[in-house]
Amino acid sequence: MVKILHIASEASPFIKTGGLADVIGSLPKALHEKGLDVRVVLPKYGTIEQHWKEQMVWEKSITVPLAWRNQFCGIETICYEGITFYFLDNEYYYNRDHIYGYEDDGERFAFFCRAALAFLPHIDFQPQILHCHDWHTGLVSVFLEAFYNHLPFYQNMGTIFTIHNLQYQGVFPKYFLGDVLGLDDSYFTIDSLEYQGQINFMKGGLVFSDLLTTVSKSYSEEIQTPYFGESLDGLLRKRRKQLFGIINGIDYDLYSPNKDPHIFLPYYDNLQDKSFNKVKLQEALGLSVDSNTPMIAIISRLVSSKGLDLVVHILDELLSLDVQLVILGTGEAKYEELFQQAMIRYPSKLSVHIQFDDSLARKIYAASDLFLMPSRFEPCGIGQLIALRYGSIPIVRETGGLKDTVQSYNDYRCTGNGFSFTHYNAHDMLFTIQRALKSYQDKKLWIKVFKNAIYSDFSWHQSAQQYTHLYKTLTFQTQKF
CATH class of the missing domain: 3.40.50.2000 (Glycogen Phosphorylase B;)
Incomplete structure (x- = not known):
């Protein structure tokens, strides 16, 4: 041995x-x-x-x-x-x-x-x-x-x-x-x-x-x-x-939406049960309650290497769309303050939590439809792996471990477990988010993306x-x- x-x-x-x-x-x-x-x-x-x-x-x-x-x-x-x-x-x-x-x-x-x-x-x-x-x-x-x-x-x-x-x-x-x-x-x-x-x-x-x-x-x-x-x-x-x-x-015993005690309703491959988690989180965070509104999550250290300058650059354009954004994390003061100020402008669409809270993170993974991780560089990344496990479809930049774990969805072959962009560019990111939102509106297509995500195996x-x-x-x- x-x-x-x-x-x-x-x-x-x-x-x-x-x-x-x-x-x-x-x-x-x-x-x-x-x-x-x-x-x-x-x-x-x-x-x-x-x-x-x-x-x-x-x-x-x-x-x-x-x-x-x-x-x-x-x-x-x-x-x-x-x-x-x-x-x-x-x-x-x-x-x-x-x-x-x-x-x-x-x-x-x-x-x-x-x-x-x-x-x-x-x-x-x-x-x-x-x-x-x-x-x-x-x-x-x-x-x-x-x-x-x-x-x-x-x-x-x-x-x-x-x-x-x-x-x-x-x-x-x-x-x-x-x-x-x-x-x-x-x-x-x-x-x-x-x-x-x-x-x-x-x-x-x-x-x-x-x-x-x-x-x-x-x-x-x-x-x-x-x-x-x-x-x-x-x-x-x-x-x-x-x-x-x-x-x-990641530890699939620890991160398991079908038995996670922190989320509102355990689920596995059922979008309707996942949608219930979204409604309950919307209610808890004071967002507009609508199960059809796509929710994007960012759970991250709020630092520039995580691509937050890209998010800041298109934040108003993003929130002009029919979308909600939930942010959880701590980091550089400039990002913490900017997102908190934006929440005042968009109280029904943006919820920002400057803290580390594992229980809330689990609820966000379970509730969100999309998970945004546009890192400048990323040796591996844990967030996108947890997101896949919970059926929150990753939108990532193609770098490091993000490139190795998230494959952009192919409409013709019905393959891929997320959406990605290559260049470190804010509007390339926004275009990819818009593509993901368009896919979300096609429920038959979205079920395929969702199942590709949750059946991805990134256990140890x-x-x-x-x-x-x-x-x-x-x-x-x-x-x-």
């Missing part, structure tokens, strides 16, 4: 700020169902809800070296849905009001990377593969080579590094190399951690890990180009034979199979255990 340890900065249901937590909360379960021994290690943040902390079992404490420091590290565990989660505790680093956004984030996550290696001999688990996620864990493979590979326990451990978003890399001043990481100047080169005169945690993961993955095939190709490559495209091209694009899935089954193959290939190549 292949033994995998996932190392990540967040995981549902314990701690979540974005899609990474959804992946780490659901992928291990899917891999476990494939017969792998999968476990997860996380920091023990102070913001983890108390009821989870009360379930944690204390194992022991160890001391973790970090350059000239020797830091306390507590080890605690929870078994959740058959998966063992380890929590590494250090109150100085993690007992704070937020999980990211501090001046010492570099030191905090350097400690986590070192601790994720140091704690292994103290538990009843010797992983064959360390699967690291995003910049917060980029130093694991670096530390493994620098400090642990000579020790028998660690010899031949394989490493995989997954890029969830290349935009966030963990870049810190040069002095980090010795003062925080405890590494010598041989690691400050263009072929190692050096990045524009600084230290780059993600680059460490990309250089030193055995294999690299990212969260969709198209994104794996895009990041090898200067436009999407965030100044690391040359390195990614160099490692292209070790780079694999595997699309994220296929992706977990690809990861399993990758793990076994790496284990075989390096003759593990």
Whole structure:
């Protein structure tokens, strides 16, 4: 049985700020169902809800070296849905009001990377593969080579590094190399951690890990180009034979409209029941109540990379149509304020909620006819996958994971599960929305689109199979255990 340890900065249901937590909360379960021994290690943040902390079992404490420091590290565990989660505790680093956004984030996550290696001999688990996620864990493979590979326990451990978003890399001043990481100047080169005169945690993961993955095939190709490559495209091209694009899935037990307790009426492939959810949401949000009025949803971080400048550009044109728009999310103040001001102008057609509310999100997925996601770039995207599951037809820009999961409906072949446009252009987007609205008016056609969407399979089954193959290939190549 292949033994995998996932190392990540967040995981549902314990701690979540974005899609990474959804992946780490659901992928291990899917891999476990494939017969792998999968476990997860996380920091023990102070913001983890108390009821989870009360379930944690204390194992022991160890001391973790970090350059000239020797830091306390507590080890605690929870078994959740058959998966063992380890929590590494250090109150100085993690007992704070937020999980990211501090001046010492570099030191905090350097400690986590070192601790994720140091704690292994103290538990009843010797992983064959360390699967690291995003910049917060980029130093694991670096530390493994620098400090642990000579020790028998660690010899031949394989490493995989997954890029969830290349935009966030963990870049810190040069002095980090010795003062925080405890590494010598041989690691400050263009072929190692050096990045524009600084230290780059993600680059460490990309250089030193055995294999690299990212969260969709198209994104794996895009990041090898200067436009999407965030100044690391040359390195990614160099490692292209070790780079694999595997699309994220979603947990179909968690996101299931036929048994979702948050929505007004459970349904599966029945448009009439879905329409009931729309009417109830219209009533709850104070929108005009009409089951025939198409409802468009945006559930997103309200930031420019999500294509919101396109939405702003055509917002008045869009709301002049026979349509309703529901927006849920938080982000840049300019978008929050603009949408709230627009709601005053269109009280019966626009409902804006500047918050994160999972229960309301489920109701919106269940009620909406269309789901708008016009991202400038999108490594994978979770929203469009949930929308497909709930029969809210995605309208997306053809980039990254959106391109790989949403195929534009073909009127002649009756294929496709959504609508898409290629160029990052507001009126191309508006034209595509109008095409989708026209299709909505043709009820026979719309039933076909709806069923194509809900019968799309983006559960973890296929992706977990690809990861399993990758793990076994790496284990075989390096003759593990």
